[in-house]
Amino acid sequence: MSQRPLVFITGASSGIGQALAARYAQAGWRLALVARREAELRTWAEAQGCTAEDAGVYGADVRDLAAMAAAGRACIAAQGVPDVVIANAGISVGIDTEVFEDLEVMRSTFETNVIGMAATFHPFLSAMRERGSGTLVGIASVAGIRGLPGHGAYCSSKAAVISYCESLRGELRGSGVRVVTLLPGYIATPLTQRNRYGMPFLLQPEEFAERAFRAIEAGTSYRVIPWQMGVVAKLMRLLPNPLLDRVLAGRPRKRRQGE
Structure with missing residues (x-):
């Protein structure tokens, strides 16, 4: 096995996942996508000039538990145990x-x-526990901090991600395996391009990937990117419910399926 570190990324075919893959490749890491x-x-991997040694590609839907288990086993067999695993796939x-x-x-x-x-x-x-090292990265969202009208599925799922990663971090304490929770604000990806409301502090995927890469390398347990959205989220968290409801009244809702 190569001595270069290995990162495993889901949802790597577009948006944040692809930008993260490019950033890790730039840093000399091997990729499992x-x-x-x-x-x-x-x-995409071939267009980046990646060889079979540089990048392994695995086709799987993260909703298919058996397929994801098989992809993980295939990665370990072909490339070794990853140093960083980024659970990025999301809708x-x-x-x-x-x-x-x-x-x-x-x-x-x-x-x-x-x-x-x-x-x-x-x-x-x-395998990470046995080795005594590794980093698990959960991509959450600032949308998980407070519920937004019309966003019930997304906000509640990302709130669950935040809580899940916090639980996992506690379970792995002392094992050498770290858990990093990243909360993107608005990122210019296919998920946001059809939004019909303002998106303050919008970042390009490459800028998010750069900041995320640095946060993961530092072992930060929780980071909102960009930091300005962290301030906004904290202020929203402090607003009493009646005031929050008035602030959000009339805000355009996220497009439903088929709209």
Whole structure:
């Protein structure tokens, strides 16, 4: 096995995941990349000049627990136990609880954003514990700090991600395995390009990836990126419910599936 460090990233075919893959490749890391769109991912890796030694590509949907376990085992067999695992795959769709079909959207959101994260980490935990080192990175969102009208599925799933990573961090204390929770603000990705509301402090994926890379390297347990959104989120957290409701009244809602 190569002595260069290895990073395992889900949702690597676009947006934040692809930007993180590019940043780690730039730093000389080997890549283990996972996405449903395996062919697209291979094409991207080849376009970056990655060889088979530089990048392994695994096709899997994070909602498929067996497929994710198999991808993890395949990564360990072919490339070794990763030094960093980034559970980045996620979806963001607006819902209306009055609409029956939107309940399936909520189920899919939780399966992807929360259970998919646990499925991403699962194959590597025993090996990382045995080795006594490793970093598990959960990509949450500032949307997980307070609920926004029309964002019930996304906000609640990201709140669950924050709590899940906090729980996992406590479970792994003293094992040598770190847990890093990153909360992006607004990032210019396919998930946000159709939003019909203002997006303050919008970052390009490459800038987010740079800041995320530094936070992960530092072993930061919790980081909002950019920091300005962390201030906004803390202020929102402090607002009494009646005041928050007035502030959010009339705010455009996230597009529902099919809109």
